[in-house]
Amino acid sequence: MTKKELVQYVEDHRDELITLVSQLIQIKSENPIGTQRDVVDFVEAFLKDAGIEYKETGCNPDYPCVVAGYGTDMGFSLIINGHVDVVPAGDLSQWDFNPFSGEITDTQILGRGTSDMKAGVAGVLFALSLFAGKQVPLHGNIRLHIVSDEESGGQFGTQWLCANGYGEHADACLVAEPTSMNTIEIGQKGGLLLKIKSYGKSAHGSLGDFKGENAILKLSKVLSHVSLLSKIEGHFSERQIKPLMDSKLLAERENHIPGLGRVIDHVSTNVGLIQGGTRHNMVPDYCEATVDVRLPIGVNKEEIDETLKQILEISGVEGVEYELQYKSDANFTDHEAPIVLAFKENAEHLLGKEVIPAYQWASSDARDYRKLGIPTIQFGPSNTVGIHSYNETVQIEDVVTAAKIYVAAICDLMEIK
Template structure:
């Protein structure tokens, strides 16, 4: 008997209690990065896959024995090739008295799943595992394969996904679906690049008691440059006509999510954050060295020479001599075409399930998606989320969002793998 897309959709709804139980079990595993051991979560993932007839591998990758990855595959050698990516690790919960509930309880209350990792991203991971298990057990004929990449160091290093991409596990992928939190009103189809910019000031040491008269204070020099750093935000991205709709969507999502006046500019211009300042060694000595590290996020198409020119101009504008800049270009802006099969299928299924418009958009931050896009693989991020509690206290997610996400993933996988 041929298994249909409609039957698989109905099966998701019929087994939603199993999905929610899976979410709870994952949340109840205490695996904060870098505080806790990640092995219990890795073992749980492998055991779950095995219970549903899926063989997996535990591989020691670049993160070493403490941060292994899990790889699994189902389907056929010929056809469309899909990668599912997720991470099991979560950020620390902080002070327990900041929580209104047990962060590792996995409690369901008033239509919400409660606990650390509910949004980022144990419920999203549960959706991936659940979808893969149901497809495998259904006997559906997949015209292609699904490759699962699970990592446990995303919150601290991000080496796991990079390792998968560098070692051939994503080669030839026609679509990559990452279950990171987005909420249902958007699909992440692109993101900004990263520049780590360092300003270094050089001075002349002297005794602190005569610091107003002798010596050359490097900290004071740097302090005169820092107020001009935000001028880098004038450097724009460069987009072609095919990206105009996504840029517009992205500005809308940024304004809706962040809510600060003018924040839409964060999408198509550089952003800056002075994150670290260092200088001086003793309170009674004029410092001869000071530095600050700036996190610069680069919009798609941002030209390096434009950034360098802006930096040179702001140093000159400060009127200070003896300050220089160094650059570590970590990643470039990247995107997936919003008319790709992956995006159009996902968007349609989201809108059918939620009966609301979904806007494929670029992210103002960066993530592991960049590694897949660097290989030329169409890549999205989509997963259940309530953004307010992510990395903070009282993280939660709506139960309906979890269930709908599973429906959407199942239908989209059917679309791409020829299950009609």
């Protein structure tokens, strides 16, 4: 089959693709409160029915990985990655529909995981089954990585696969995470957890203004200056200036928040947890806060450390210390890497509009492949409203278009005319 015929096949069989998304949504796979067994079994059954050999692997039987492939050892080697776990649905009364119904309307598919990221998983499964089912001769190979532990950090999923040789000799990687149809993600911020600890002296609460040292009040003086971290700016090469500027403009345009572009090239912080005190009538002698810190390209731990020392000095309190738990560096792929150009060209052809390679402020399993030096992109259908919240949906047309783009880009990378 030709490239044109393969793309047309997706259109002609769009109902099968949409049904596949719906079936995945109906399988509860909440992480960390649920089980991944049922959804992994479904993926394995799909691959078996498609005649694709697969292997279940991993280091934790509660969070298995599935690897599969099609093609030859000669030519371009492309990894396609997707996670089948979803964040918990939460308070069901906040949903306008059953989050696990997989209901299909005239324009949307409804439910937890539609955008993040079972629609993307369905798209790559459908694409792989198409190439394998039609025995399309590839100048290279497609390597499927399905994981079930992305939403809790990925230590049992992509992180484990990359640490155990499954990323070796790959030329590129597609992670089918949500991006919308306007952008191809080519870079992400790094991150660390900052824990600030305050020590005081306990006393009876009735003497709080006169006796003891209130650890909560001491910590509050430090937290009021934590935003100084957000003045730290990333360090970008001249070659990265264009995607950086495009990313900042895109962030502001899509979120309708003036100045939001700074989140791309500056450190961002979120004081997410505070714990302190024992009882209301005791002066607390200990308090701690956990701060989520995201790092733009080029910013290292030393810069954070230096600014934190300044914050403590400005705060003017004693008995406060901090520790840094480093998670990952910022990571990126060159905006003119072959996989970026292949997806950009085919997306723009099928959508009839500009599609921008851009950096983002969040993170995904893409970082693990980039750490191995593999040019990696993130691209998948989504409605951003509802991701990690209530009333998650995805547009049917975006699901179909994304699958067409997957097929068309793979054709170009595998030299299928």
